[in-house]
Amino acid sequence: MKPEKIKKDFPIFEQKEELTYLDNAATSQKPEKVTKAIREFYEKHNSNIGRGIYKLANQSTQRYEDARRTIADFINAEKDEIIFVRNTTEAENLLASTLDFEGNIVLAEMAHHSEQLPWREKAERENKEIKYLETEDGKISVRDAEKKIDNDIDIVAISHISNVFGAENPVEEIIQIAHKNNAKVILDCAQSAPHTKINAKELDADFITFSGHKMLGPTGIGVLYGKKTLLKNIEPYQVGGGMVKSVQKNSVNYEDPPKRFEAGTPNIAGAIGLQAAINYLENIGMDKIEEHTKEISEKIYDGIQDIEGINILSPKDSTIISFTFETVHPHDVSEILNQNNIAIRAGNHCAQPQHEQLDINGTARISPYIYNTKKDVEKLCNALNETSEVFNTDV
Amino acid sequence: MYRDEILELYKNPRNSGKIEDADVVIEGENPSCGDHLKLYINREENSVEVRHQSDACAICTASTSIVTEETTKLTEEEIKNLDKDWMLEKLGIEISPMRMKCALLGLETLQKGLKK
Numbered sequence: 149m150k151p152e153k154i155k156k157d158f159p160i161f162e163q164k165e166e167l168t169y170l171d172n173a174a175t176s177q178k179p180e181k182v183t184k185a186i187r188e189f190y191e192k193h194n195s196n197i198g199r200g201i202y203k204l205a206n207q208s209t210q211r212y213e214d215a216r217r218t219i220a221d222f223i224n225a226e227k228d229e230i231i232f233v234r235n236t237t238e239a240e241n242l243l244a245s246t247l248d249f250e251g252n253i254v255l256a257e258m259a260h261h262s263e264q265l266p267w268r269e270k271a272e273r274e275n276k277e278i279k280y281l282e283t284e285d286g287k288i289s290v291r292d293a294e295k296k297i298d299n300d301i302d303i304v305a306i307s308h309i310s311n312v313f314g315a316e317n318p319v320e321e322i323i324q325i326a327h328k329n330n331a332k333v334i335l336d337c338a339q340s341a342p343h344t345k346i347n348a349k350e351l352d353a354d355f356i357t358f359s360g361h362k363m364l365g366p367t368g369i370g371v372l373y374g375k376k377t378l379l380k381n382i383e384p385y386q387v388g389g390g391m392v393k394s395v396q397k398n399s400v401n402y403e404d405p406p407k408r409f410e411a412g413t414p415n416i417a418g419a420i421g422l423q424a425a426i427n428y429l430e431n432i433g434m435d436k437i438e439e440h441t442k443e444i445s446e447k448i449y450d451g452i453q454d455i456e457g458i459n460i461l462s463p464k465d466s467t468i469i470s471f472t473f474e475t476v477h478p479h480d481v482s483e484i485l486n487q488n489n490i491a492i493r494a495g496n497h498c499a500q501p502q503h504e505q506l507d508i509n510g511t512a513r514i515s516p517y518i519y520n521t522k523k524d525v526e527k528l529c530n531a532l533n534e535t536s537e538v539f540n541t542d543v
Numbered sequence: 544m545y546r547d548e549i550l551e552l553y554k555n556p557r558n559s560g561k562i563e564d565a566d567v568v569i570e571g572e573n574p575s576c577g578d579h580l581k582l583y584i585n586r587e588e589n590s591v592e593v594r595h596q597s598d599a600c601a602i603c604t605a606s607t608s609i610v611t612e613e614t615t616k617l618t619e620e621e622i623k624n625l626d627k628d629w630m631l632e633k634l635g636i637e638i639s640p641m642r643m644k645c646a647l648l649g650l651e652t653l654q655k656g657l658k659k
Contacts, residue, residue, distance in 0.1 A: 475554075477600035479576050479645065484545065495576050509577030509598055538545060539554075539601075 149436045151444075155519040157181065157428075166489040168524045173311050173339060173468050173515035174493055175361045178425075182364055185424035186417045196413055198390055212416050215423035216406070219371055222426045223341075223356065225348040229379065231372040231406040232414050236338040237262040239357035239372035240305070242385040242409065243334055244270045251302030252277040254331070256288045256317075257505055258310045261498040263336045263357075267305055281306070281322075283502065286313035286463040293322045301331045308340035312499045313461060314445070314468020314515065316340065323352055332378070338362055342517065343441050343467050345434040348373055360418065365425035369418030372409070379405035386411040437518055441467045444516040444525060451529035455536050461511060470511040476539045481512040484538065488531040490524075545601065546636060552605035557612050558594045565594075567659050571652030573644050578603045580648060584656050590615050591622065593653060600645050602638065607649030609633045619657050625650060 155161050157179040160169075169177060189211065195204040197212045213227075220227045233239045244266035253267050257280045271278050279301070282292040288306060297304060304326040309316050319335060326333045335353035337346055342363035348356055356373040360366060374382070384391060384402055388411040393401040402408050429437060448469050452458055457474035473481055478494035485492055493513045496503045503510060514528065562583035572579045578599035585592040593611040597604045613633065614622055630650050631638060638646045 477577070477603075479578075479600040479642070480545075480602075483600075483602075483642070496574075500574065503577075509579060538550065 149432065149440045149518070151440065151519055151521045154432070155521070158519055159183070161519065164489075168488075168490040168520075168527050170514045170516055170520065170524070170528065171491045171493045172342070172362070172517035173314070173513060175367070176342060176364050176517055177519065178366065179364055179428050181428050182366065182421050182424045186366060186421040189417045189420045194417075197416055208416060212414070212419050215419040218423045218426055222430065223346045223348045223373060224350070225373050226376060228404070228406055229348070229373050229376050231374065231379075231409045232419055233357075233370045233372050233409075234368055234415070235359040235361070235370035236336060236357045237266075237370075239355075239370055240334070240336070241266045242372060243355055243357075246382050246385050247303065247332075248383075249302035249332075251300050251331070252279065254279050254281060254293075254297055254301050254304045254306075254326075256281045256283070256306045256310075258283050258288065258307070258312055258499060258502045259305075260307065260311050260336065260338075261500070263305050263307060263334075264501070267303070283313075283505075286310070286315045286461060286466070288317045288322065290318050290321045290325075293325050297322075297325050297329050297331060299329050301326070301329060303334065304331050305334040305336070307336040307338070308346075309337075309343070309467065310499075311339050311468070312470055312502055312511070312513070313463065314339070314466035314470065315463040316344070316465075319353070320351065327352070339468070342429075342437075343434075344438045354378055360422040360425065363422075363425055364428055365422035366418050369415050369422050371422075374405070376405065379409075382409075384408050384411065388412050390414070432518065438467075440518060441516055441520075444520050444522075445469060447522065447525045448514055448516065448528065451525055452532050455529075455532055456540055457536055458532070461506070467515070469514045471514075472508055472511055473535070473539075476535060478510040478512040480539070481532075481535055484535045485528070485531050488527065488534075490528055490531055549601055549605045549634070549636060552608040553601035556595070556597060556604050557608040559596065559608075560594050561596065562592065562594050567656045569652055569656035569659070571648050571655070573603075573648055576600070576645065578645055578648055580607055580652055582607075582649075582652050582656055584653065586619065586657075589618050591617075591619060591653075591657070595649070597649075599648070602634075602642055603645040603648050606630060606634055606646045610649040610653055614653065622657060623654055625654070 195208040197209040220230045279296045282289045332354040334355040337358040341358040360369040391411045460471045482494035495510045565583035566586045567584040581596045583594045
C-alpha cells in the first residue's frame with residue numbers, strides 16, 4: 149500500500165499541503181470519489197425514493213437499495229438486516245428505545261458516552277441494574293465478563309475497538325459468554341469498521357453499529373445491523389412516512405425491517421456516499437488497510453515511547469495511541485502540535501468515567517489512517533520532542 | 544502562544560497553594576478538556592487575597608496566576624467588572640476560540656466566588 153499515492157485521492161491534502169491529519173478516530177477525510185458520488189446523485193439522479201413511479205424515482209430507489217446491498221456485503225450480512233441511521237449514536241438510541249427485555253444490562257468501563265448514556269437512561273426509566281466490565285491492559289476484561297454476565301443479564305453493549313485505547317477487545321469470547329447466558333450483544337464498531345474486516349455472521353453479535361464518516365463516508369449516515377430474526381420483533385423507533393404498509397383511521401400496518409426503522413425521507417445521498425467510501429476501501433483491501441494502520445501506529449508507538457514524560461496508555465497492537473505527558477497538559481500538547489500543522493485530539497474523548505477511573509485529566513490521542521505516511525510519523529515525533537524540550541526546560 | 548512568560552507562569556504558578564480558613568473556597572472546571580482549579584479567597588477591606596490549586600493546561604494555569612497577582616491591587620467591585628478583554632490584554636497572546644474557556648476559567652471562578 150502506498151499512502152503517498154492514496155493521499156492524492158483526498159482533495160483536502162491538496163488544499164492544505166502541510167496538514168498532518170491524525171484525528172481519524174474523530175472523523176476521517178473524504179476521497180474525491182465520495183464527494184463526486186454525492187454531487188453526481190444531486191446533479192443527475194435526485195428524486196425521493198419509494199412511492200414515485202417515474203423513471204427518476206425508480207432509479208433513486210434502486211441506488212439507495214443498491215447502497216444497502218453494498219453495505220450488507222461489506223459486513224457479510226443480508227440486505228434486509230441493514231438499517232440506515234444518522235450515526236452510531238442514533239443506532240444505540242434506537243435499540244435502547246425499542247428493545248423490550250426483563251433483565252439487566254452490562255456495559256464497559258471504557259464505553260464511549262454514546263454506547264453508555266442510552267442504556268443508562270433506559271435503566272433509570274425501567275429500573276434496571278447496570279454492571280460495568282473492567283478494563284485490563286487497555287482491553288475489556290474477559291475474566292470480569294465471566295463474573296458479571298449471568299442469567300440476570302439480557303443486554304451486553306460493548307465496543308469492538310475502544311476510542312480511548314484503540315485495541316481490539318476480546319469480543320468473540322464476550323459474545324460467547326453473553327449467548328451462553330441468553331443475553332443479546334450490541335457491538336459498537338465505530339472504531340473498527342474503518343480499519344478491519346467486520347464479518348457479522350462470524351462475529352455472531354446480535355446487533356452491530358457504525359458511522360459512515362469515520363470510514364471516508366459523509367457525515368449524517370450510519371448503519372445499524374440486526375439479525376433479521378430479532379429485527380422482525382422490534383417495534384418502530386419513529387413513525388411517519390415511508391415505514392407503513394397501510395394506514396386506516398383506526399389502525400396502522402407497519403412495514404417489515406429494514407424500512408420499518410427508516411421513517412421519513414432518509415439520507416439518500418449519504419447512503420450513496422457511504423457506498424462510494426466502501427467501494428474505495430474494498431478496492432484497496434481491508435487486510436492491507438489494517439496492516440498499514442497497525443504499521444504506522446507501531447512506528448508512532450516506538451517513536452514516542454522514550455520521549456521524556458510520555459506515558460502511553462494504549463496497548464502496543466492498537467490503531468490509536470493515547471498518552472499522557474507528565475509535565476504537559478493534553479491541551480497544550482495538542483496546541484503545540486497544531487502550531488506544527490498536526491491535528492490530534494486532546495481531552496476525555498467522550499469517555500469521562502473511564503478517565504475518572506484512571507484518575508487522569510484527559511489524554512492526547514493520535515489516530516492514523518490510510519493516508520498517513522512515514523513522513524507524518526517523523527514530523528509528529530519531532531514535534532513531540534520539541535514539546536518535551538519546551539516544557540521540561542527550566543525557565 | 545507559548546511565549547516564555549506563559550511557560551514560566553505554568554511551571555512556577557504564582558500564589559499557588561491553600562489559605563487555611565479562607566472566606567470562600569470555590570472550584571472551577573472545564574470538564575470536557577480537563578482543566579480543574581480550586582480557589583481560596585480572603586476578602587480584605589480594599590482588595591482580595593487569592594490562592595489556587597490548579598490541575599490545568601498552561602493557558603489556564605498562567606491566566607489564573609495573573610488573576611491572583613492582579614486582584615491584590617483591586618477592590619471586589621473592580622474585580623466583578625473585569626472581562627475577557629482585560630484577561631486577554633494581561634495574557635498578551637492570541638487565544639483561539641476553543642481555548643478561550645481555558646483563559647477565562649480563573650477569572651470567572653473568582654467572580655463566581657465573590658458572589659457567595
